[in-house]
Amino acid sequence: MRGRCVSDRFTRLEREVMAAMAHDLRHIAPDLAGQFEESLPGTRRNTGSGLFSEIIVSSRRPLSAERATGVFGTVHAMVGDLPDPVAFQVELRQGRLLALHGDAYGQDTRGIDFERVPFDQVFTLNDQGESVAFDPAALMRPSPLLALHQHDDHDPAQPEDPRLVNRGPLQRLQDERPQPLVRDPPPVAPEADPDREAVQSLLIGIWVAAGAVALLAVLFARASVFLVMIAAFWLGALLRKPMVRTALARAARSLGRLEVRPSDS
Numbered sequence: 616m617r618g619r620c621v622s623d624r625f626t627r628l629e630r631e632v633m634a635a636m637a638h639d640l641r642h643i644a645p646d647l648a649g650q651f652e653e654s655l656p657g658t659r660r661n662t663g664s665g666l667f668s669e670i671i672v673s674s675r676r677p678l679s680a681e682r683a684t685g686v687f688g689t690v691h692a693m694v695g696d697l698p699d700p701v702a703f704q705v706e707l708r709q710g711r712l713l714a715l716h717g718d719a720y721g722q723d724t725r726g727i728d729f730e731r732v733p734f735d736q737v738f739t740l741n742d743q744g745e746s747v748a749f750d751p752a753a754l755m756r757p758s759p760l761l762a763l764h765q766h767d768d769h770d771p772a773q774p775e776d777p778r779l780v781n782r783g784p785l786q787r788l789q790d791e792r793p794q795p796l797v798r799d800p801p802p803v804a805p806e807a808d809p810d811r812e813a814v815q816s817l818l819i820g821i822w823v824a825a826g827a828v829a830l831l832a833v834l835f836a837r838a839s840v841f842l843v844m845i846a847a848f849w850l851g852a853l854l855r856k857p858m859v860r861t862a863l864a865r866a867a868r869s870l871g872r873l874e875v876r877p878s879d880s
Contacts, residue, residue, distance in 0.1 A: 632737065636690050646710070654712065662724070666717040668714060737749045
């Protein structure tokens, strides 16, 4: 039941709500995203004032240490033309996901097709009862590779020459003198043309380290393979950025300066 079962068989509303639910209940049910990824949809009902979606998780799947039982969650969404939001909760039994419930607070939902209805404004409630918009991009942790951008070896800024009042031909000649090259840098920074072989070696090292971390996360931390694939895709996109390439080139040259090279004799 791995692979594409979520994207192929669950509705967009169910996927978006469950993504927010996994974040909302990360302390109560840390394995919720993994269970949903490997689950299948069961019975779906429009209750007339909300919805009920049965979620079938394999009984052979090992669960986390947290074994909560009950109905949990503070996820809400504006669904269709309903004037008020619909509240969503998941039903757990000993930590195992059973169903997704939607409560429209008494609003009539009999004419709504929950498998195709448009929706927006997915949010959760904090401890003070205030709504907090759910933004998956904002919740992603920054990659350690971003530290490559932080370095203190910048060239000191050159003070600009004070402008002088033009008092004669000599001053005009000074004002019209050609500007130094440092005032008009080329579009591509010098670091953009690094030692290709050193940069490729550094990239291989990064991917090997990332693969080892991902393998350990899947085998020992029971991380979701789906989330690991997303992280790998995001890492690849980051490594293609010019700023990251420039930082890698700088790091490669720094490593190159530490190499012991035979003297020419």
